[in-house]
Amino acid sequence: MYPLGTAEWKNDLRWRVSNYDWAGRALALLKEEMEPVLELPLDIPLMPSGFVHNYFCPDDGARLQRIDRHHHLCRLCSKVWSGSPWDEAAVEQEHSSYSRRTRLAAILHAVTGEEKWAAWAKQVLLFYAERYSSFVLHDIFGKQGEEAGKYGARVQNQTLSEAAWLGPLAQAFTVLRLNGRLTEEEQKRIAGKLFYPAVDVINRNPRRESNWQAYHNFAMAAVAEAVQDRPLLHRAIHDPDNGFLFQMERSVGTDGFWFEGAWSYHFYTLEAQLQIVWSALGLGERLYEHDRFAAMFRIPLQACWPDYTFPAIHDSVEIALRDHAHLFEFAFAQYGIGKELLQRSERTSLYSLLFGRPLASREGKELGVSAGDGASRPAGRSSVCLLRKPGMAVARTGDSPAAQSVYLDYGGHGDWHGHYDKLHLMYYARGRSWLTDAGMLPYNNPLHDAWFRQTIAHNTIVIGGRSQNASNGALLIAEEDNGVIRLTAEVADAYEGARIERRVTLAEGILIDICTVACDREQVIDWVVHTPGVPVPNSSHRLCPVEASELSFEDGYPFLKEIVRIDRTGNEWMLEWKWDEGEGADERMQVYGWDGEVSLLYLAESPAMPEIGRRSALIRRRSGVRHAEFVTVFRPCRQGDGPLDFRLFKERAHGN
Secondary structure (H helix, E strand, O other), rough: OOOOOOOHHHHHHHHHHHHHHHHHHHHHHHHHHHHHOOOOOOOOOOOOOHHHOOOOOOOOOEEEEEOOOEEEEOOOOOEEOOOOHHHHHHHHHHHHHHHHHHHHHHHHHHHHOOOOOOOOHHHHHHHHHHHHHHHEOOOOOOOOOHHOOOOOOOOOHHHHHHHHHHHHHHHHHHHHHHHOOOOHHHHHHHHHHHHHHHHHHHOOOOOOOOOHHHHHHHHHHHHHHHOOOOOHHHHHOOOOOHHHHHHHHEEOOOOEEOOOOOOOHHHHHHHHHHHHHHHHHOOOOOOHHHHHHHHHHHHHHHHOOOOOOEOOOOOOOEEHHHHHHOOHHHHHHOOOHHHHHOOOOOOHHHHHHHHHHHOOOOOOOOOOOOOOOOOOOOOOOOEEEEEEEEEEEEEEEEEOOEEEEEEEOOOOOOOOOOOOOOOOEEEEEEEEEOOOOOOOOOOHHHHHHHHHHHHHHHOOOOEOOOOOOOOOOOOEEEEEOOOOEEEEEEEEEOOOEEEEEEEEEEEEEEEEEEEEEEEEEEEEEEEEEOOOOEEEOOOOOEEEEEOHHHOOOOOHHHHHHHEEEOOOOOOOOOEEEEEOOOOHHHHHEEEEEEEEOOOOEEEEEEEEOOOOOOOEEEEEEEEEEEEEEEEEEEEEOOOOOOOOHHHHHHHHHHOO
C-alpha cells in the first residue's frame, strides 16, 4: 500500500489497470459514471442542507429517491414529494455527492493523465473555498448562527456530515497537489479558506466514543495529509479523549466489533477508520498495524448469518455482506482476508481500483499476500462467536442448507443507537431468518422511537406491559459439545426487582429456548417473538379478536394490529408459520410450547421496515405471577413434515 497521490501509488495503480481485467473494468465503470457529470455546468447548491433522516415518505416511512433538487419519489407508493424538509435533505446528499466525485475525478486524472478530470476537481475545490464562509452555520433543527450550537455546521447540517463531506475533498487536494495541478496560491487559498475553517467548525464538537468522532478524525487526518500538517495528524491519532487510538481502545472490542452493536454503524465507522489509516500513511504513520483495526475486518466474516447477511439489530437495517465487499479489497491486500467474499463480488468499486490485488494464489504470493482466507468462516460445523463490546453471542451449527444460527443480545445498551431489547433472540435456519428484529426507520420518523426501539418490537421478555430500562446483562454459559451449542445469559436491571434468564440450545434441526423470570412482586409477564412468516391456520384453535388495550396502552403495544387470542385447552400447544404465499409456501417453522401453568396466547401483526411490511407476532402472557418459565422449541421443516412427539420435545428441552 502506497500513500495517496505519490508516484509509487500512481505507478502501481496504472500497472494494475493495465494487467488485470477487474481493475480495468473498475476504471471503465467509474469513468462512465463521471463522464455525464463533466458535461453539466457546476450547480453546487448554496441553500442550507437538511437532515438526511427527514428524507422519508410521510405515508409509509420508506426512504425517498431523488428525482431532482425539488422532487423526491417514494418507491413504495410512487408519490412524489416536494418542498421542506425533503428539498433540504436532498441538498445534503448533493454536497456529499460533489465531495465524492471530486475525489474520484482527481483519481481518474492520476490514472489516465487526462486534464479534464483535474480541471473539474479543482473547480469544485475552489468553489467551496471561495464560498465556505458564506454558508450559514445551521443545525438539523433549523437553528442558525450561534443558536445552532456546537452540533451545527456550514455546508452540511451537523459536524458529522461536515466531516464526512470534508475528508474526500482533502484527499482530492492531495492527489492534485502531488500531481502538480494546484499552484502555491491555490493551495493556500483552499487550505486557508476551506480546510482549516471547516476543521475549526468540526472541532467545536468533540464526541469521544462515537461514530461521529471517527469521521471528525478522518476529516482532520485527510486535511493533515493534504497540507502536510503533522500536529493536526497527531491530534487526529493521539488525542487522549477522541483520537484514533482512543477509539480503537474504547469504541472497538478486542474482537473488532463496534461498541454500538449495530452492523450498519460498524461498517459506517469502518469506512472512516480505513480512510484515517490511509491518510496517516501519507505522513509515515503505519496505523494499519493496529490489531483492533484489522479485527474490524475479521469480525464480520465470523459473525454473519450462513448466507453472508446480518440481521437488523439496534439502529441497523438488514445487511448483505456483499454490499460492503469493497472494504475487503483493502483487507485482502493488507491482511489476506476476505478472498471468498471478493470472489463473489463484481470488483468494480473505487476501492477495487485503489486497493485491489489479484486473488489467484500464485499471484497473491508474489505480492506478499496470504492466499488463504482463514477468517472467512470459523472452522468446523459448530462455532460460537462472542461480540464482547456490545455483548452479543452468535452461534452456528450445521452446514448449508441445514445450517442454523442464532444471535443473543445480552450486553450493553448500545449508547444512542441501542434498543430496549436485552435477551433479544434472532434465529436463522434452512436459509431463512425466522426470528427477526423490527430494524429501524429514519430517526425523525416518530414511529422509530414509538415502536422500533421499544421492547415489544423484539424477541424477548416484557414485564408490566412496559419497555425495559437501558440495561446491561451478562453471558453465563457459551459452550459447544459435539455439535450442540448452549448459551445462557441473564439481566437483572432491565426491570426493577426482576431477574430474567434465557437458556438457548442449538441442536441438529431444532432450537430450544427456556426463559425464566423471577420478580419481587406479582407482575404481568409477556414472552414475545416476531417472524416474517405467515401463520398457518389450525382448525383446532378458536381465534378471538381483541383490542391492543387488552395487552397494554403503552410502549409500542398500540401499534400491534389484527390481534387475536388463541383459545385452547391444556398446557401444550404447537403453532406453525410458512415463509410466504409464493415459492416459500412449503417452508415451515413449527413452534412448540408448554407452561407449568396455562398462559394466554396472542397472535398479531407487528410493524417492520417499509421494504418488509409487517411481521407476525406471538405473545405468551402470564398474569399476576412472581415467577414464570416459558419453554419453547423452534423447528424449521417442510410442509407435510409430521409434528414432534411432545415426549421427545420435553426430554430435549429438559436436557438444555
